[in-house]
Amino acid sequence: MRSACWPGGEVVNWTNFAGLRAHPLTDPDDASLSVMQGADWMITVSGRAGADVTGVNVQNPDTGKDVTATVAGGVWSAWWPITADSRAHSGLFGDYGDEITITYRTADGASHTSSGYSDSGEPSEVGETVPPTLGSLAGWSALPGTYSASAADVEACLNSKDLAGVTSPVSPVLAETRGDFVTLMLAHEGSRAYCTLKDGRVQWSADLGAMTVDPPAAGEAFVTDGNGVDGKVAGTRISALRGVAGSDVVAVVVHLAEGKDVSATVENGVWQAWWPENEPAALSDDGGSTATPSAQAPAPAGMPTISYTTRDGVSHKAG
Numbered sequence: 453m454r455s456a457c458w459p460g461g462e463v464v465n466w467t468n469f470a471g472l473r474a475h476p477l478t479d480p481d482d483a484s485l486s487v488m489q490g491a492d493w494m495i496t497v498s499g500r501a502g503a504d505v506t507g508v509n510v511q512n513p514d515t516g517k518d519v520t521a522t523v524a525g526g527v528w529s530a531w532w533p534i535t536a537d538s539r540a541h542s543g544l545f546g547d548y549g550d551e552i553t554i555t556y557r558t559a560d561g562a563s564h565t566s567s568g569y570s571d572s573g574e575p576s577e578v579g580e581t582v583p584p585t586l587g588s589l590a591g592w593s594a595l596p597g598t599y600s601a602s603a604a605d606v607e608a609c610l611n612s613k614d615l616a617g618v619t620s621p622v623s624p625v626l627a628e629t630r631g632d633f634v635t636l637m638l639a640h641e642g643s644r645a646y647c648t649l650k651d652g653r654v655q656w657s658a659d660l661g662a663m664t665v666d667p668p669a670a671g672e673a674f675v676t677d678g679n680g681v682d683g684k685v686a687g688t689r690i691s692a693l694r695g696v697a698g699s700d701v702v703a704v705v706v707h708l709a710e711g712k713d714v715s716a717t718v719e720n721g722v723w724q725a726w727w728p729e730n731e732p733a734a735l736s737d738d739g740g741s742t743a744t745p746s747a748q749a750p751a752p753a754g755m756p757t758i759s760y761t762t763r764d765g766v767s768h769k770a771g
Contacts, residue, residue, distance in 0.1 A: 472500050472527045480504040483528065483556040483566060488548075489678075495538075497521075497552060498529040504559040513551040514538050521554075583756050586712040587688040589728035591632030591650070596717045596725075601627040601636050609636060609647035612654040618645050626724055628717040637694070637724055646679070646692065648726070656681045656690060665696060673697040673704055673723065673760040674770050685728065692726035693758070695770070703761040704770070 472486060480502040487498045497510055501523050508521040508528040514535075521530035538548075553567040586594075601624040609615055610622065618640050625644070626637040633655070638645040647657040658679055665676055674695050681690040693706055697718050704716035704723040716725035758770035 469498070469525075469527050469529075472498070473525060476500060476526050477502045481558045481560075481562075481564070483508055483554060483564070485510075485552060485554055485566070488552070494531055494533050496529060496531040498527065499554070501526055501528045501556065502558075505556050506559055507557045509555045511553040511555070513548055518555070583707070583709040584691060584727075585709045585730040586714075587685075587728035587730035589685055589688060589690075592728055593629075593631035594712070594714045594727065595630075596715060597629040599627040599629045599634055601634075604652065605634060605636060605649060606638065608649060608652060608654055609638065609645065609657055612647065612657040614657045615645050615647065615659055618643075618659055626717055626719045626722055628724070630726070635724065635726060637722065646694070646724075648690075656684060660694075667721070668696050668698040668701075670698040670700040671762045671768075673701045673718075673758075673768075675755075675758060680729070689729040690726060691729040692724065693756070694722065694724045695758070696721060697723050697760065700763045701760050702763055705759050705761075707757045707759065 477484060477500050481504050482502045483499060483505050485497060485499045487496075489496050499508075501508060503526070505523060505528075508523050508530070509518040510521055510530045511518055512532050514532075519530045519532050521528040550567070553565060555563060555565050557563055605627075606622060606624065610618055610620070618638070620640075622638045622640040622645070624636050625639045626635075628635050633648055633650050635646070635648045638647065643662045644660040645657065646660055648655045658681075660677060660679075668674060675693055676695045678691065678693040680692070684690055693716075695704070695716075697704060699721075701718060701723075704718055704725070706714040706716060706725045706727070708714065708727070714725045714727045716723040759767055760770050761767050
């Protein structure tokens with residue numbers, strides 16, 4: 453996971469760049485938009501670039517202005533902040549991605565323009581159409597258990613290096629167990645933090661920033677943000693999704709590839725689920741002995757589908 457500090461919160465880019473590189477464009481003068489990810493205040497867009505592509509600019513649909521991307525090793529990436537009135541807010545992109553235009557330059561000095569996910573002439577197998585594949589993590593469970601966070605749990609989270617900027621007072625708004633793991637969502641000064649422990653020790657954590665979405669209707673649930681963590685388990689990415697839920701929502705389920713489901717915990721108007729994701733390509737550049745060679749790396753996964761159940765027993769598809 454790549455991150456940087458920014459006044460609006462933490463900039464997190466969990467794009468699987470190794471997976472993108474493992475599926476290069478065949479035309480050296482081509483570039484494509486492959487992955488779009490967002491949270492409650494920012495969006496990242498990334499893609500592949502042919503060998504002769506020297507620069508990429510991405511047009512922000514909200515402002516109409518260009519954002520200069522970083523281009524390296526056959527991939528490119530850019531990000532920009534979004535506000536509550538953006539159609540990309542809370543990860544509910546709709547047709548937002550179709551209106552993103554990229555302008556790229558090639559070594560011969562020519563300028564080219566592409567828009568949407570599939571203008572490169574290839575199927576958009578990266579992004580929304582390839583759901584994540586469940587990986588393996590000892591002691592993890594797809595079904596959460598109830599948990600009451602202790603003062604020691606909270607203190608351990610606040611002492612983790614990724615939550616160094618989070619100060620007391622904090623209060624747990626969600627707590628769960630998944631097998632041997634305990635996960636907390638903490639509220640502090642209008643912002644949130646996420647922390648997973650095992651045997652009282654923090655395994656990973658993140659400062660999620662402020663959640664500035666409108667409250668959902670009683671029978672509504674949707675995604676607000678997510679994040680991924682690489683490097684904790686060889687060949688596996690730890691992925692998480694979070695969202696909000698109205699008072700009539702009693703269950704939320706994350707649907708992965710091959711019919712695998714992960715049940716979320718729903719508490720205090722929010723929900724959360726996390727899982728080990730089979731993304732060996734994310735670690736293939738680290739030289740680990742269990743990493744998948746890049747030639748065998750899968751295409752990066754897109755968003756899973758989300759469903760939720762309301763108090764009347766009816767199942768709905770979340771945005």
